[in-house]
Amino acid sequence: MSKKSKQKYWKENLRYLAILLSIWFIVSYGFGIVWVEGLNTIKFGGFKLGFWFAQQGAIYVFVVLIFIYVMLMNKLDKKYNLDK
Amino acid sequence: MDIQTWTWVLIGITFTLYIGIAIWSRAGSTKDFYVAGGGVSPLANGLATAADWMSAASFISMAGLISFSGYDGSVYLMGWTGGYVLLALLLAPYLRKFGKFTVPDFIGDRYYSDIARTVAVFCALLISFTYVAGQMRGVGLVFSRFLEVDINTGVIIGMIIVLFYAVLGGMKGITYTQVAQYCVLIFAFMVPAIFISIQMTGNPIPQLGFGDKGDDGIYLLDKLDGLHRELGFHKYTSGNKSIMDVFFITAALMVGTAGLPHVIVRFFTVKRVRDARKSAGWALLFIAILYTTAPAIAVFARTNMIETVSNKKYAQLPSWFSNWETTGLITFDDKNKDGKIQYLADDTKNELIVDKDIMVLANPEIAKLPNWVIALVAAGALAAALSTAAGLLLVISASVSHDLIKKMIKPNISERGELVVARLSAVIAVCVAGYFGINPPDFVAATVALAFGLAAASFFPAIILGIFSKRMNKEGAIAGMVTGTLLMLFYMAKFKFDWFGGGTKEDWWFGVSPEGFGTVAMIINFVVSLIISKFTPPPSKEVQLIVENIRIPSGAGKAHNH
Known part of the structure; x- marks a missing residue:
């Protein structure tokens, strides 16, 4: 594998990390902590939205984020022929 | 049975x-x-x-x-x-x-x-x-x-x-x-x-x-x-x-x-x-x-x-209450002598203390x-x-x-x-x-917070920098780990065990509790590592190659002894 394609691979990986970690940060620290009071004015069923994110929603998003990363990286590995 | x-x-x-x-x-x-x-x-x-x-x-x-x-x-x-x-x-x-x-x-x-x-x-x-x-x-x-x-x-x-x-x-x-x-x-x-x-x-x-x-x-x-x-x-x-x-x-x-x-x-x-x-x-x-x-x-x-015990007659409570009372995890003190349980936020009037562990076990x-x-x-x-x-x-x-x-x-x-x-x-x-x-x-109660704080303050920055920064060298990493760990230990000792003069909530740095201090110690670890590494020689070519190599997933042999 050439040095150049190694660098390209790493750059694409870093881009995925930046996007996924931003979502990670927003659902937990944003929705669950900083904006919790505002979101609590919205209700669905018996849940206040901010409270729900802090005790349920953020965790579901975390799980989904990891599996999305797994999928993206498997694709990326294939593209650069690194899946051997 | x-x-x-x-x-x-x-x-x-x-x-x-x-x-x-x-x-x-x-x-x-x-x-x-x-x-x-x-x-x-x-x-x-x-x-x-x-x-x-x-x-x-x-x-x-x-x-x-x-x-x-x-x-x-x-x-x-x-x-x-x-x-x-x-x-x-x-x-x-x-x-x-x-x-x-x-x-x-x-x-x-x-x-x-x-x-x-x-x-x-x-x-x-x-x-x-x-x-x-x-x-x-x-x-x-x-x-x-x-x-x-x-x-x-x-x-x-x-x-x-x-x-x-x-x-x-x-x-x-x-x-x-x-x-x-x-x-x-x-x-x-x-x-x-x-x-x-x-x-x-x-x-x-x-x-x-x-x-x-x-x-x-x-x-x-x-x-x-x-x-x-x-x-x-x-x-x-x-x-x-x-x-x-x-x-x-x-x-x-x-x-x-x-x-x-x-x-x-x-x-x-x-x-x-x-x-x-x-x-x-x-x-x-x-x-x-x-x-x-x-x-x-x-x-x-x-x-x-709350519905089972609050304002209920002590004598008529279900048997689990007395079972857990004997273990000392529930204590009832009838302060106003009315034979009922007053469970209140106000400490002077509250008559019931329940250990948190009971919630799952009982x-x-x-x-x-x-x-x-x-x-x-x-x-x-x-x-x-x-x-x-x-x-x-x-x-x-x-x-x-x-x-x-x-x-x-x-x-x-x-x-x-x-x-x-x-x-x-x-x-x-x-x-x-x-x-x-x-x-x-x-200190058992304080240990969980301590273990997490230490892990955050010591390993996390050293590992992250080791992967994401080729320039990070041993001087930076060691200085960072040592500062982070000592700072965490100091803060715990001061505010949890009352050493170094102790302190109360008002004395917390930036209003951060000892449980949350791992984050501060981690940030300081990162900063110290980056600054020290700027002024010390970069790692050798071989070490930089190790870093390049771990970023590429292929060819991971089985974990080996060398």
Whole structure:
């Protein structure tokens, strides 16, 4: 594998990390902590939205984020022929 | 059958299972002993990681903690799950590619320095010992509460079981017993939760049930907020802590999770880099089942408890109340002598003190569930405590036999010799852990926060920088780890144990509690590392090649000894 394609691979990986970690940060620290009071004015069923994110929603998003990363990286590995 | 008989039967069956697995999966080489041969499937590793991670605290204490703190309990829920995103995205794949046996291995090689290795070994031992003491105590507590044996006898029984499969099987034995232990603990956690959810809301899924309506047509959470207002507590769905503190505690727990050596080493046991990513996903999925159920249990138990005891005649309470009173975990003091229980936020009028651990342990009794369900909770709690203890003991024994003896003191030790030393250090580690379980130091309550704070302040920045910055050198990493660790220890000592003049809430730096200080210490570690490395020579070409190499997933050989 050439040095150049190694660098390209790493750059694409870093881009995925930046996007996924931003979502990670927003659902937990944003929705669950900083904006919790505002979101609590919205209700669905018996849940206040901010409270729900802090005790349920953020965790579901975390799980989904990891599996999305797994999928993206498997694709990326294939593209650069690194899946051997 | 009564509860005691059921408990003995279920504990007997599960312990036999663990021992059976241990005999079947004996370790034959150091590779078996440290990384289970390096061929564990992602699914099995996910299950094992989940059991490894979920301790006595997750199983017994967490739902109770949330039950008493409401929204503030979210720090544990988000903190102890969000760290897996960091693990999966920033650490696990690269450390797996690096392909060694321990965390100090990585630190020592990446920073080409035995000083760095020694600092890492010291941190790994400190973190693991503080953590394991609590687990052995948990084992003792479960035995004493459910089987009426002495707490110390309980600790010793637990020690013998762990000794058996950790020493015989090493990581290989631990991995497959952890798979079984996950199944036991999740079943034991979910069955009562589902029962109670149906009882209270008619919804069999607890995660949805606690947002549902009760028999009276009122949403459970609204009812609980109302009850809290009546009794003078803060609203259940909003918190008491400052946003700032919640933010820092959550961050410290997340980063600490990602830096705990007994969690990180689990990712050395899979075959390929892609398996490391995938097993992090499985692990979090299995953990999330328990972690999304815990807040539901918290709400059910809180409502149930208040409705059962508040303003009720003491003489007419159900039998579980007096059962738990004898253990000293519930205390009632009839201050106004009216024969009724006043449960209030105001300390001068409140007559009832309930230990947080009861919320999970007594919940099935409070909800009048069948005896076998109550016994199941005991078996589940033991599975949670034993699986975590075993994972920690392995880190301790590998730190001694591999990082200290093989890598530094006696490099020419034979494979068989190293295996003997590894087993021997596991035996000693179990004995030390047992000693702390029987004679718990007074700081046990503070230790969990300490372990996470230390992991965040020491390992996390060193590993991240080692992967994402080619320029990071040994001077920077060592200075960062030492500053971070010392600062964390200092802050804990000052505000938890009253050393160095002590201090109260008002004296906290930037208003951050000791639980959240790991985040501050971590940031300082990063800053110190980056500044020092700017003024010191960059690492050699070879080391920079190592970094380039771990970023590329292909060609990850099995974890090897070199």
